[in-house]
Amino acid sequence: MSTRSQLRFVQRVDQDAEPTDHDRPAQVYRHSDGYPESVLRDLAQLKKLLDATRAERGPGYTAASFVFLDKLSTVDLYLDGDPDRTIDAAQPADLLDPSNMEHLDQPMFLLGHGVENPADGIHGDEEYLYVVELPTRNPFEEPSEWTVKVSGHSTFPRWDGPTDEAFERASWQFHGPLEQAIEELVAEPA
Numbered sequence: 001m002s003t004r005s006q007l008r009f010v011q012r013v014d015q016d017a018e019p020t021d022h023d024r025p026a027q028v029y030r031h032s033d034g035y036p037e038s039v040l041r042d043l044a045q046l047k048k049l050l051d052a053t054r055a056e057r058g059p060g061y062t063a064a065s066f067v068f069l070d071k072l073s074t075v076d077l078y079l080d081g082d083p084d085r086t087i088d089a090a091q092p093a094d095l096l097d098p099s100n101m102e103h104l105d106q107p108m109f110l111l112g113h114g115v116e117n118p119a120d121g122i123h124g125d126e127e128y129l130y131v132v133e134l135p136t137r138n139p140f141e142e143p144s145e146w147t148v149k150v151s152g153h154s155t156f157p158r159w160d161g162p163t164d165e166a167f168e169r170a171s172w173q174f175h176g177p178l179e180q181a182i183e184e185l186v187a188e189p190a
Contacts, residue, residue, distance in 0.1 A: 002031050003033060003034040003038075003127050003128070004029070004125055004126045004127055005029075005030045005034025005035075005126050005127060005128040006027060006028070006029055006030075006116065006122055006126050006129050006130070007027065007028045007063070007066065007130045007131075007132060008025045008026070008132070008167060009026045009027070009028070009059035009060075009132045009134065010025045010026075010059055010131060011058055011059055011133075012133045012136055013136060025059060026060045026062070026063035026115075027116040027117075027118050027163065028066060028114070028115060029113060029115075029122075029126075030070070031113065034128050036128065036185045036186065037187060039128070039150075040150070040178070040182050040185060040186055042069070042070060043146070043178060044178060044179075045069070046062070046065060046066055046069055049065075049069070050062070050143075056143070058134065059134060063115070067115070071110075074112070116163070118162060120163075122166060126154075128151050128153065128154075129150075129151040129156055129167060129170050130150055131167065132146055132147075132148050132178075133146060133147040133149075145177050145178065146177070146178045147175070147176060148174070148175070148176070148177075148178050149172045150173055150185060151170040151171065151172055151173065152170075155170055155171035155173075156170035157169055173185075
């Protein structure tokens, strides 16, 4: 069973500042593993990578990196080991050769995510909404914290139309620093 979710990446702006085109959210649909334990761990891994490489560049880039890392994590399901799968891990270009995909029925690394237009609405079967608030900063400054909002399970309206209202009306079970969200919402592995 899939746990669908929407993640909205936004730039945290000064309360007194006028909105600009750069303030637009970047929104991602995630088809599976959208429950808080999975999403928050993935966000923490992404932040750690972006901090180490100084590659954080705002909502659009961060959303793209989130999708890329999520897709990359499923590619290993199709590499080596299985005689029915012909993709060689030493030859990543094999992923670009359609003849290597003929035996695969809708591989997960090609599906499972969508870049959403916030004006178009949400699918309606999402179980969680997330807002990832990125700091406004120069990428060459020291990394700073991300804040996140995590909705309660299905505690937002479902309809076709702009998603802003769903995000505005959602009941949030958490709003604060990413590290604190992990402490409060992610169970420790046994």
